[in-house]
Amino acid sequence: MNFSIKLRLYREIAGYSAKELADLVGIKYTTYLNYENAGTEPRYEILRKLADTLHVSVDELIGAENTEDKLQRYYKKLKKLGFFVMPTKDVEGKSNIFIEDRDECAHTMPPHDFLSIMDKVESSAELINSEYTVYHSAFMEYENIIGKEFEDWLKSDDSKEAQEIRDSMKDKFPDFYNRLMQSNAEPPERKKHKE
The missing domain is CATH 1.10.260.40 (lambda repressor-like DNA-binding domains)
Structure with a gap:
């Protein structure tokens, strides 16, 4: 266009x-x-x-x-939050946005006012900080799950690879190794292979 x-x-x-x-x-x-x-x-x-x-x-x-894509993105966002959002026309045929919140409080405004409000909210420090907190928590939860899986594998696997990692950790990061190994199970003893 x-x-x-x-x-x-x-x-x-x-x-x-x-x-x-x-x-x-x-x-x-x-x-x-x-x-x-x-x-x-x-x-x-x-x-x-x-x-x-x-x-x-x-x-x-x-x-x-x-x-138009921006308006649709904002409509979807508000709908996810529980708002009813619908584009309308006033008696003169001008575009408006009708918005009703969960408490059934209704608002009607021209699209440029709607975009202005949404842009300000989207860029507000309060929203950015709360979204950061939600995303940070989600990423930390993911890391905790992956970290726990690795920790469980490291403690319970008796493969040569796991033992080499344990030995390396013990040599290079003894405090971390000790804290890691103190929780729950002890690592398996290294299997000695006959040569």
């Missing part, structure tokens, strides 16, 4: 007329129409203002990221 098409799409999603968007960005209406209809591309400063006003990234506006 080219820039002109994306610009019109995001303007319509945001609920602005071409004239309103031109005024908000501080450019002439005819200049804006050239961007949307004639394929003229703006200078970066204007591109940045357009993106900010439409609550999308410059990448989205020039085609590197898709706002």
Whole structure:
């Protein structure tokens, strides 16, 4: 999708007329129409203002990221959290997002306001920290499971490979080796092979 098409799409999603968007960005209406209809591309400063006003990234506006996908991702995220989310139209035909939470408290807002709120929440330190904690816990649990499996194997396997690892640990990391071996079972004795 080219820039002109994306610009019109995001303007319509945001609920602005071409004239309103031109005024908000501080450019002439005819200049804006050239961007949307004639394929003229703006200078970066204007591109940045357009993106900010439409609550999308410059990448989205020039085609590197898709706002429709972003909206769908946010809808799915909210639905997983127990919200009812549905795109709607108001009496004038402008796009809106209807949101109802678990307590049946309903909200209706234009897509650009919805995206702005979701972007702020997504980038909030509180959410990032809580997500970090959840992911960190999941990774630690995985490591604990894998570590326990390795520990159990190391303590119970009587293969030459396991004994070599135990001997190496005992020589290089005696404190760690002692703590490891003090829990539960003792390692098997090394089998002596007849030569």
